[in-house]
Amino acid sequence: MNHVPVAYPGENTPVLDGVREILRPAVAFYLDLHRHPELSGEERRTAARLGEWLTEAGYEVTGEVGGHGVVGVLRNGDGPRVLIRAELDALPVAEQTGLPYASEGPAMHACGHDLHLAAAAGAASLLARARDRWRGTVVIVGQPAEETLAGARAMLADGLYERFDRPDAVLAQHSAPLPGGMVAHGYGPMLAGSVGFEAVIHGRGGHAGTPQLAVDPVVTAAAAVLRLQSVVSRESAPTEPATLNVGSFHSGSGGNLIPDRATLGITVRAMSERALDRMAASVERIVRAECAASGCPRDPEITVVSRSPVTHPDPGATELVREAHLRLYGRERVALWPPAMASEDFPLYGDAGVSVHGMAGIPLAYWMFGAVGPRTWARTPGSAEDKLAALPPNHSPEFAPDVRTALPAGITAMTAAALCWLKGGAGPVD
Known part of the structure; x- marks a missing residue:
């Protein structure tokens, strides 16, 4: 990683003391975002709210980067x-x-x-208010379309690093079902890479009373769904983390007819690019083989709709940020994070995105921070593992972070991490 002066923030740094002043507006910002969610590619209001916050904090703000992406830049010397x-x-x-x-x-x-956005906004304000404590440049990026794994690639393709310069480090954090106030770091792969497919299977429609005159794509697609389950159980080593999910199956409009097509939404996940490539080839092979076995009149249309690399943060950057968090929170609030099968497009901001922006060697730091309130954690029965299994996970309609404990930690964790790189940061320079 790049060798730059490193500052470890201590527990009582003046920079972080400012969190008391910005916490109330940051909570209001979070509540407003939560009330008014916008889907991938439709984030106009959310982007405008972030832009307003950053402008008020003193950042130079540019909108519509790679879609509705927002970039705020705060320059504070060399x-x-x-x-x-x-x-x-x-x-x-x-x-x-x-x-x-x-x-x-x-x-x-x-x-x-x-x-995440409220925590980044809070960190942006803390850093802006304490410019006498550090030197360098802070860039805040509000990325669109992460859920479709398209936003990071779009921002980079729109010249993120060419227009706003190459960063020395890129930081991100993600909420997790841990007690609020905790953070967790991982060494090695933290999140899986993924490939998403849309497979259109073409049959020959007809009357339900004369199935012999049709080619039923529902039967073909159903056979493919069952066969695809063998990719992990029979084509992957038992020690290799991998998943395959058929998350959508669309076909037909009534029980008295045979449709002419069926569409499957398929995602594979693995902890290595090699495993992803192998599983992707298996998906295509199986879908094509089932279509051939059914005598489909046309080959299937198999499209890769998304791809994300494995999230593998830089070890050196991880150690720097973890040490800062240990000094800030103490060992009882800093945990280790095991590899998980969720996926992100965040790796594209570093070496994984070299094909997009033509630059390598940008260290990434990525960690988890807790979002479960103390009462919820306490009343959930069982061990820590039992609690994690019982609590509503990310993507659940019941997912509800405890903003009172999660947001202050999210703000201070991100601010402390940024100060690890910024020259003249609060605390002794290593």
């Missing part, structure tokens, strides 16, 4: 350039939390992007 990334978009999930500030529409912030 020094490293640190990029903080958070996401704008929500999920097509109807909220069932019962919260007084719940979304009333068909979308919901069921993955914590509203929390």
